[in-house]
Amino acid sequence: MDTDNHFYNDNNNNNHNNGAATVKMDSHVEMGSMEPKPAFEYEDQSLVGPDKHSLDEAPLRSLYSGGSGDCSPxxxxxxxxxxxxxxxxxxxxxxxxxxxxxxxxxxxxSGHRGWVFLLSLLGIIPLAERLGYATEQLACYTGPTVGGLLNATFGNATELIISIYALRRGMIRVVQQSLLGSILSNMLLVLGCAFFAGGLVFSKREQVFNKATAAVSSGLLLMAVMGLLFPAVLHSTRTELHFGKSELALSRFTSCIMLVAYACYLFFQLKSQQNLYVPVDQAENHAEEISDDEEEPEISKWESIIWLSILTAWISVLSEYLVNAIEGASVAMNIPVAFISVILLPIVGNAAEHAGAVMFAMKDKLDITLGVAIGSSTQISMFGIPFCVVVGWLMGCPMDLDFQLFETATLFITVLVVAFMLQEGTSNYFKGLMLILCYTIVAASFFVHRDPKAIRDKPQKPKL
Structure with a gap:
């Protein structure tokens, strides 16, 4: 800034004499010209010198150039x-x-369903992780708020793709249980491991997070429980007006209401109350910490979009083989379909979110951890499940919100446990251990659970 002051002082005292021109030359050499230049001069510089970089561009290669403006093959x-x-x-x-x-x-x-299921499961794990990586790279160009939404959306892409293929085959219970399992794994396993790992790293103090954000997410999860509870109770008590039809109509109506509520939540989060989602430990120096902690992307924006398309398409291919092999794998490995749907499939789909949430917690960024774990559960419950009901409606498949009393009760108790864990706005390794142990109980329960609606009693395939 000394050069700038010298520049302006010389301008005022010497009325733009030669001395000022000399200072201008020095200023241009040391700090860059302060005067605007024609566009063609910048274009010529970019063609001659490869060292010019724009402050608005990431310091990386462009998709269509080698980093210096070279567009050759x-x-x-x-x-x-x-x-x-x-x-x-x-x-x-x-x-x-x-x-x-x-x-x-x-x-x-060979057609061995057990091996096909196992190999497809293992093959989807790295794809789900890379999908999360590409989403994070794209989020570097969209900002933190939209980036968090992209992470939650593409983080659940694997479960939604598997659900759509299962719906096409009429496997309603697999769809219901896999989506339920995704919520349970995010709220208990992912959040529990994050709290546990973060508590071990920061064992001498409690980690803190924004209670307001957690309260809003807990309220949405309770609303989702309400949407699932009424059709299940209506069916179990046999009090519906038209048996077998009223619960389906109620499910479709409730799903539309939940989608509207989720859209309002997005507006509230992105437009109306952005300050509500500022991390509690960054409220005062939010802008400074963002600039200090911001990581440079490794690939360009268009590369991220292309990789997202490629990975999503490949996951779709493997998901079809995975869904087709579920029944055979259940028989070959002697594992209940409910356990496969609720435990195994969601763990694979949440692999990227699991690792990311734990890493953020170990860096003392619990607000991001909650955004990944609880935000993903909120999106599945308020968007994923209603979306599948609407898609099934369009396909002619009677997908409803009747998740049976056992699954609905499990979700209700899980939401209550997590809400009590989050109400203080602090976390430690003991809370994380409790959540992990709760998930172990849930997993054991589904291993011995006999689904009253067996997968072999599935409805006919919808007409497409």
Whole structure:
């Protein structure tokens, strides 16, 4: 800033004499010209010198250039190769990727459902993790609020894709139980592991988070429980006006109301009350900490979008094989379908969220952890489940909110336990351990649970 002051003082005292011009030259060399320049001059500089970077652009290669404005085919090939190296070969979990194609080969030549299910399950794990990575890279260009929404949306993409394929086959109970299991795993297992790991790292003090955000999410989860409870009670007590039809009509009406409520929640979060979602430990120096902690993206915005499309398509392919093998795997491995749907499938789908939530907790960023775990559960309960009901409605498949009393009671108790854990706005490793043990009880319960609506009694396939 001394050069700038010298520049302006010389301008005022010497009336733009030669001395001021000399200072202008020095200022241009040291700090960059203070005067606006024509667009063609910048374009020429970008073609001559590769060292110019814009402050608004991430310091990385463009999708269509080699980083210096070179749009040649060789530069494009180098960019594609670098992108593949970063996305495909940078994570050790990607060693599981070959299991996906292997599942297709086993299905074509042997047809052993148990192996197809297991290999598909292992093949989806790295894809779900990479999907979360690509979403985080894209979130670097959209800002923290929209980025959190993108993380929650694409974090649940695996479960929604599996659910749609199951709906096409008329496997309603698999859809219901897998979505229920996603909520339970996020609220108990993911949040529990995050609290436990963060509590061990910061064992000498309690970690804190924004209680207001947790309270809003808990209220939405209780609303979702209410939406699931009434159709289940109506069916169990046989008090519906038209048996077998009233609960379906009520489920579709309730689903529409829940979708409207979720849309209002998004507006509340993104537009109306943005200050409510500022982390509690960053309320005063929020802007400074964002600039200090902001990580530079490793791939460009368009690369992130392309990778999201590729990974989503590949997950869709493997999900079809996974869903088709569920029944055979249940028989071959002697594991109840309810356990597969509620425990195994959600753990695979939440692999990326699980790792991310734990890492954020270990960095003392519990507000982001809650946004991942509780935010994902809120989105599944208020958007994922009603969305599947509406999609089933369009397909002619009688998907409803009657999750049976056992599953609905499990969800209700889980929401209450987590709400009590969050009411103080603090966490420690003991709370995390309690949540993990609660999830262990839930898993054991579904292992011995006999579904009253067996998967073999599924309705006919919808006409598409």
């Amino acid at each position: 060789q530069a494009l090939r180098n960019t594609v190769v670098d992108s593949i190296k970063i996305v495909v070969f940078s994570a050790k979990i990607n060693l599981l990727m070959p299991f996906g194609p292997l599942a297709i080969v086993v299905d074509k030549f």
